[in-house]
Amino acid sequence: MSIRLGRGYLTIALHELGGDILVEERQEVDVLEQNEVLSKLIAEIHTFFANHVSELDRITAIAVSLPGLVNSDAGMVLQMPHYHVHNLELGPAIHEATGLPVFVGNDTRSWALAEKLFGNSQDVANSILISIHHGVGAGIVLDNVILQGRIGNVANWAIFRSSRTVSVVSVVTMVVWKPSPV
Template sequence: MTGGQIGNVDLVKQLNSAAVYRLIDQQGPISRIQIAELSHLAPASVTKITRQLLEFGYIQEVAQQASTGGRRAISLKTQVTQFHTIAVRIGRDYLQLSLHDLSGAVLAQDESSIQYRDQGELVGQLFDKIALFKASNEARIQQLIAIGVILPGLVNPVQGEVEYMPNTKIDDLPLAKMLKEEFKVESFVGNDIRAMALAEHYFGATRDCNDSVMISVHRGTGSGIISGGQVFLGSNRNVGEIGHIQVDPLGEQCQCGNFGCLETIAANPAIVKGVKARLAQGYSSSLADEANIDIDTICEHALNGDALATQSIVRVGDQLGKAVAIVINLFNPEKIVIAGHITKAKEILFPAIQRNVVSQSLTAFHKDLPIVSSDLELQPTMGAFAIVKRAMLNGILLQKLMDSAQ
């Protein structure tokens, strides 16, 4: 057998093992017979794979299912509580960490501020924070199987390389490789918005559909597209830049160089800037009494009936709705998810989005289309855990763990 043939055999084994593990994880408790039927694998192959997964402790046998005649089948489900992951979200001036078991449950979390201008400063602080977090949670960690890191910018998720980050000097940073060398554990790196869209699909608002779009309104405006249950990526892995759709040709100049991009209107800094500018012009508002105006404050005042705050949220909804309509016409998703603190005023925001969606997208596409808020807004590191979970479900991490245990 040639090297290529051996490689193909190994790949088939990995894919088959992943298919079996995925079914047990997503539909367990499930019997071997049911696994064979759903995976279209031979019963003997399913028995061999499950025996191996049992030996390594990644699945367990549970109470027998009710008999339908003949010998009762034993059910299988995944083991989750003893396998742990550190999930990290890097922001522009903050770093959030959490410890998860394989079910996604958060066992510990921490947040701190960071300042970095280049990849050397970024990596140094990242490693220090992870090491400290790991040490402080040593008693909780039974078996650390992976580290997941998400960040803003352009990432090659296959190689785990960071190619670009806003306001940071980056030179093809092999972050996943460096993390693995430093902490001796498999590591994965991804774009924060795309990873959060995946997290919504695994654990949040889009668990019930395979085609969805998540739009994030934070310091910038971005989107993650789920197609066929997978994150949609272009050839250079950089898609979903909804924030740079032009919605106002006469608008302010964006950092990208264009004028009137959605991000100049529908991003937290732009919203706050607009409110402060109107207050300076003499607009009457209860916000004038606030010492610190941020997006949460604006939402609160809008919900309390303040006209300026309400108008600001509606303006965002109108422009966001135009971009959402374009996305709907392009991708015909089953669900749209809006993420960001601005959804605290969704009673005001969503009707404005909906009006524009109805007037500017195909009726067949927007009819009965749910537009909902994120389920994971208060769990910002779930995207980092989701990319580890994906590696487990597609067999990449699962195979590496079994190989290292042999």
């Protein structure tokens, strides 16, 4: 099962192991505060389970992707644009609510991994997926390994706006790029 928490929306989908989508639902998320976002997410997961009870035996794990700074090892969302989230233990909370293994990752890094496993970069050892949306992010695969920094992200630039200030936050780890021989 996959969950995509985006800016003002939530998409939950059930997939075949090869990636084909069996069921997909999209919900608006009109809350911003951390506890409300978590409650909304867990409530929508339970609703999805209730609506698709005949498919539940297919669910082996939950993968969550979202923009922002993510410590994937801990399943923790350190910070997200749009939502007021700080050090949210999202993976453990969803696991507690569902009993399923949960994997939480930055959206761009997750897309790069999906391209490596199922998409256009299956046959190459090194690739970069760049996402330009409300910020700029990159998922980098080097020698067939998806890179991650100390806190999970390797390259992420985000613009955070408030009523008085605009600040650009950059989390970058420099890597030496060595193309694969052709």
